[in-house]
Amino acid sequence: MLPLVRPGRAAAPLRRLCRRILLLSSSPQTPSPSSSSSPYSTKISPLLLLLSPRPSPASGGAWRWRGVSSCAVRAVDVGGEAASTSSDLSSPYLSVRIRCRKEDAEVLSEGLLCFGATSVTVDDIAAAGNLDEITITSIYAHGEDVDSSVSNAASSAGLEYKPVYETSVGKQCDWVTVVQETYESTKVINGLWVIPKWRTPPDPQAINIIINPGLAFGTGEHPTTKLCLLLLRETVKGGERLLDYGTGTGVLGIAALKVSCLVLLVYYYLQMGAALSTGIDIDPQAVTSACENMMLNGIDSNKMLLYLVPTNAQAACFPNIDKSEENKPTGGLELKSSKGSYDIVAANILLNPLLELVEDIIGYAKPGGIVAVSGILTEQVPKVEEAYSRYLENISVSEIDGWACLQGSRKA
Amino acid sequence: MATTLKDAVARKPVLATIRLIVPAGAARPAPPVGPALGFYRLNLMAFCKDFNARTQKYKAETPMQVTLTAYKDSTFEFVVKSPSVAWFLKKAAGIETASGRPGHNVVSSLTLRHVYEIAKLKQSDPYCKHMSLEALCKSIIGTANSMGIEIVKDL
Numbered sequence: 001m002l003p004l005v006r007p008g009r010a011a012a013p014l015r016r017l018c019r020r021i022l023l024l025s026s027s028p029q030t031p032s033p034s035s036s037s038s039p040y041s042t043k044i045s046p047l048l049l050l051l052s053p054r055p056s057p058a059s060g061g062a063w064r065w066r067g068v069s070s071c072a073v074r075a076v077d078v079g080g081e082a083a084s085t086s087s088d089l090s091s092p093y094l095s096v097r098i099r100c101r102k103e104d105a106e107v108l109s110e111g112l113l114c115f116g117a118t119s120v121t122v123d124d125i126a127a128a129g130n131l132d133e134i135t136i137t138s139i140y141a142h143g144e145d146v147d148s149s150v151s152n153a154a155s156s157a158g159l160e161y162k163p164v165y166e167t168s169v170g171k172q173c174d175w176v177t178v179v180q181e182t183y184e185s186t187k188v189i190n191g192l193w194v195i196p197k198w199r200t201p202p203d204p205q206a207i208n209i210i211i212n213p214g215l216a217f218g219t220g221e222h223p224t225t226k227l228c229l230l231l232l233r234e235t236v237k238g239g240e241r242l243l244d245y246g247t248g249t250g251v252l253g254i255a256a257l258k259v260s261c262l263v264l265l266v267y268y269y270l271q272m273g274a275a276l277s278t279g280i281d282i283d284p285q286a287v288t289s290a291c292e293n294m295m296l297n298g299i300d301s302n303k304m305l306l307y308l309v310p311t312n313a314q315a316a317c318f319p320n321i322d323k324s325e326e327n328k329p330t331g332g333l334e335l336k337s338s339k340g341s342y343d344i345v346a347a348n349i350l351l352n353p354l355l356e357l358v359e360d361i362i363g364y365a366k367p368g369g370i371v372a373v374s375g376i377l378t379e380q381v382p383k384v385e386e387a388y389s390r391y392l393e394n395i396s397v398s399e400i401d402g403w404a405c406l407q408g409s410r411k412a
Numbered sequence: 413m414a415t416t417l418k419d420a421v422a423r424k425p426v427l428a429t430i431r432l433i434v435p436a437g438a439a440r441p442a443p444p445v446g447p448a449l450g451f452y453r454l455n456l457m458a459f460c461k462d463f464n465a466r467t468q469k470y471k472a473e474t475p476m477q478v479t480l481t482a483y484k485d486s487t488f489e490f491v492v493k494s495p496s497v498a499w500f501l502k503k504a505a506g507i508e509t510a511s512g513r514p515g516h517n518v519v520s521s522l523t524l525r526h527v528y529e530i531a532k533l534k535q536s537d538p539y540c541k542h543m544s545l546e547a548l549c550k551s552i553i554g555t556a557n558s559m560g561i562e563i564v565k566d567l
Binding site: 110213221352 | 429447448460465466
């Protein structure tokens with residue numbers, strides 16, 4: 001539960017002042033109810049801001065004095081102006097490291113979140129062991145008033161001292177790329193692996209799907225991807241047409257082309273994958289990523305088609321494979337005309353889209369075709385089943401780790 | 413997957429505790445999730461997918477509080493909690509920001525019914541279950557007072 005929030009000062013006049021660049025002088029404080037304001041100035045280096053607690057003569061409630069102008073924080077401004085609300089990948093963010101006493105960390109972090117921090121991280125308390133103080137790292141959107149936020153949080157947490165903090169600007173980088181180094185090759189089942197681009201397949205004999213995830217979803221590690229891949233392995237017999245609804249990295253589409261039930265024919269195995277895969281997604285990042293993965297796995301562009309569909313799922317999409325400047329809207333017509341002709345439709349997205357787009361998803365499958373939906377938790381299955389049982393028969397549910405996949409065949 | 417934090421701590425060495433506010437159903441690798449998790453090399457996409465799936469039942473874009481526990485072996489667990497009381501109050505009162513001078517400026521007013529509804533919502537939060545409805549209400553009224561929102565019996 002939130003601590004009782006004790007009020008800070010009005011930030012508006014101060015903020016306006018702060019917009020002027022590189023001010024080092026004092027700012028006239030708005031008078032607090034109990035004490036008179038007196039300006040003062042400090043010399044501050046752009047990145048380091050040390051605040052000393054200045055208790056004000058208070059009467060009645062405990063009003064905190066916000067010591068120094070927060071212009072130093074602005075000095076760090078990388079040319080931005082008003083607080084940016086966009087979650088732009090390339091916009092810088094403010095990272096603030098605050099030191100405070102161990103026992104205050106919990107309450108202070110709650111307060112910070114309340115007053116504008118987008119995230120608060122506390123390094124492990126147990127590890128800090130013998131130290132009296134610990135460090136909290138807080139992230140603010142670019143342009144936020146850090147100083148008022150910290151002081152408000154401190155006063156609401158009931159701290160008698162003002163915590164010392166330093167601010168630095170973090171350059172936004174592609175976090176997903178940074179984390180990607182930790183991705184490992186995943187074995188879905190014997191003979192089927194999903195390998196990140198930069199790793200070598202541990203089993204060259206197996207069917208290896210090579211993926212470069214980018215910002216799209218589907219590295220093969222998630223239980224829902226595994227569920228879908230297993231399903232594909234069982235149902236693809238050869239020569240089918242597959243639609244991957246919400247394709248992400250394209251992993252399911254590629255898998256369908258490569259995988260199949262092994263058919264023993266006389267003395268040799270005959271592997272036949274699907275005849276054609278189509279992947280659609282509303283996220284341009286996903287389509288780009290799927291395109292790249294298609295190349296990585298050496299798949300012909302006539303065996304796999306990718307479409308970017310607008311969020312309202314109308315047919316105004318472009319075939320993404322030819323990368324030509326003129327994107328003709330004919331792709332949309334192709335997609336629309338292919339409705340009702342797919343043997344397998346796989347949709348690994350989320351509960352709400354699945355419920356909203358029932359008719360759209362079912363519409364793509366041919367009568368008697370298999371429809372598989374995933375990306376749902378086990379507890380969400382009844383809802384999905386209820387929505388889809390109008391159109392599907394022979395419904396069966398498979399589960400891994402609390403995630404479920406529901407499949408059925410379309411009623412004629 | 414999201415077990416209680418207590419026995420989680422007992423099992424594996426904890427690297428850090430991360431608290432975030434993320435809009436329901438809309439987690440992306442961008443901030444706030446990106447820098448916070450990326451710093452500890454946690455699997456961003458897995459968190460996004462997991463979080464989005466678990467928050468499907470809430471109204472889209474409500475800012476949920478999430479507490480993540482990152483372990484030393486790059487795994488993590490998280491708990492999703494309801495939005496902050498301040499947010500509920502702002503929504504109920506229809507205002508964007510709380511009063512700049514609480515105690516002096518009253519920005520808006522709410523009835524006891526609103527407080528009661530908010531308390532009921534908060535009680536479903538795993539961490540507030542032990543508090544009685546009355547205690548929750550008192551706490552909400554306290555927060556409202558500090559935001560400059562007046563609580564009246566009837567509007």
